[in-house]
Amino acid sequence: MEKLHALKTFLNRPQKVVILTHFKPDADALGSSLGLAGFLTKKGHKVQVITPSDFPLFLAWMPGSHEVLALSKNSTEPFKKAEEAINKATLIFCLDFSSLGRINELGDLVTKAKAKKVMIDHHLEPENFADFIKWDTKAASTAGLVFELIKELDEESLIDENIANCLYSGLMTDTGGFRHSNTTQKEFQIASDLVGFGADPSAVARQIYDNNTIERLRLVGYVLNEKLKILPEYNTAYITLSEEELKKYGSQTGDTEGLVNWGLSIKGIKFAVILYDRKEEIKLSFRSIGDFNVNELARKHFEGGGHKNASGGSSKLTLENTLTKFLEVLPLYKDQLN
Numbered sequence: 583m584e585k586l587h588a589l590k591t592f593l594n595r596p597q598k599v600v601i602l603t604h605f606k607p608d609a610d611a612l613g614s615s616l617g618l619a620g621f622l623t624k625k626g627h628k629v630q631v632i633t634p635s636d637f638p639l640f641l642a643w644m645p646g647s648h649e650v651l652a653l654s655k656n657s658t659e660p661f662k663k664a665e666e667a668i669n670k671a672t673l674i675f676c677l678d679f680s681s682l683g684r685i686n687e688l689g690d691l692v693t694k695a696k697a698k699k700v701m702i703d704h705h706l707e708p709e710n711f712a713d714f715i716k717w718d719t720k721a722a723s724t725a726g727l728v729f730e731l732i733k734e735l736d737e738e739s740l741i742d743e744n745i746a747n748c749l750y751s752g753l754m755t756d757t758g759g760f761r762h763s764n765t766t767q768k769e770f771q772i773a774s775d776l777v778g779f780g781a782d783p784s785a786v787a788r789q790i791y792d793n794n795t796i797e798r799l800r801l802v803g804y805v806l807n808e809k810l811k812i813l814p815e816y817n818t819a820y821i822t823l824s825e826e827e828l829k830k831y832g833s834q835t836g837d838t839e840g841l842v843n844w845g846l847s848i849k850g851i852k853f854a855v856i857l858y859d860r861k862e863e864i865k866l867s868f869r870s871i872g873d874f875n876v877n878e879l880a881r882k883h884f885e886g887g888g889h890k891n892a893s894g895g896s897s898k899l900t901l902e903n904t905l906t907k908f909l910e911v912l913p914l915y916k917d918q919l920n
């Protein structure tokens with residue numbers, strides 16, 4: 583990391599730290615945040631993790647998750663607290679995102695805040711708002727980058743099993759269980775080190791992957807049976823889910839996560855998409871195999887972004903019209919998909 587020495591000097595005095603991560607945080611977003619929070623707390627800093635929305639219940643086991651200040655649609659109280667914490671902070675960490683739009687209305691507060699800002703991220707095309715930057719698009723996970731930073735600070739000895747489990751979660755999920763093309767020797771090295779510091783791979787995998795409600799499994803069944811569509815001429819699979827369908831299956835935050843991967847598991851499919859109604863907007867998740875760049879597609883057509891093989895976006899149109907738009911965009915990529 584550039585300016586490591588300056589950051590180190592800063593961290594040698596007690597700071598008021600705020601850690602922010604993106605809207606609807608996944609295991610990497612929350613795991614890297616709580617891992618870093620655990621570390622900084624042990625170093626004697628006062629730390630508040632803030633999320634712009636709620637997070638999935640299957641992440642509630644993470645040590646420190648109960649102290650997270652999660653903004654809510656139903657109450658302005660957490661926002662006021664977040665505003666106060668951000669204004670008082672001396673150091674703000676932004677984890678697993680690099681465009682301020684990903685934290686909604688908190689973005690303005692960060693821009694105005696007097697605190698020094700640290701961005702740690704692995705997404706493409708970052709905005710330039712931070713004083714300290716640890717950014718690497720080759721890194722499979724932000725959690726891995728947090729681990730590297732702790733090492734660069736020569737403070738690995740502070741990593742305990744709670745911190746290790748949080749960081750291991752981000753690494754495990756952002757590599758799709760060490761299966762995606764971002765899984766390199768380095769990822770296994772970090773995983774191995776984290777296990778050395780007390781991470782429990784089996785326990786983490788069970789908490790995250792084997793924590794389904796029966797309603798969620800029924801939703802998977804319904805999606806596979808009735809909602810997964812194939813467009814053979816584009817080697818593409820897509821799924822749509824309306825608000826009514828999600829409601830029927832008692833869907834909660836996180837229940838749609840991973841559904842898109844079923845499309846990619848079909849032989850020959852190179853591009854998989856899910857479109858679902860999040861009430862305030864239609865959310866899209868894109869996944870691809872090989873050279874097809876879904877970051878570019880999400881950025882250009884759906885106000886989103888992410889990585890080459892995994893990205894997301896949103897739309898203010900209805901679900902039907904978003905699907906129509908998607909089906910109109912697809913032919914632009916026909917050559918790349920064949």
Ligand code: 5GP
Binds near residue numbers: 678885887892896
């Ligand atoms: P997911 O589809 O699992 O929500 O996200 C896949 C990847 O794309 C993640 O790295 C996520 O941070 C990123 N991503 C998802 N939605 C958006 C979005 O609306 N905007 C941007 N810039 N990135 C997104």
Ligand code: MN
Binds near residue numbers: 722723
């Ligand atoms: Mn990530």
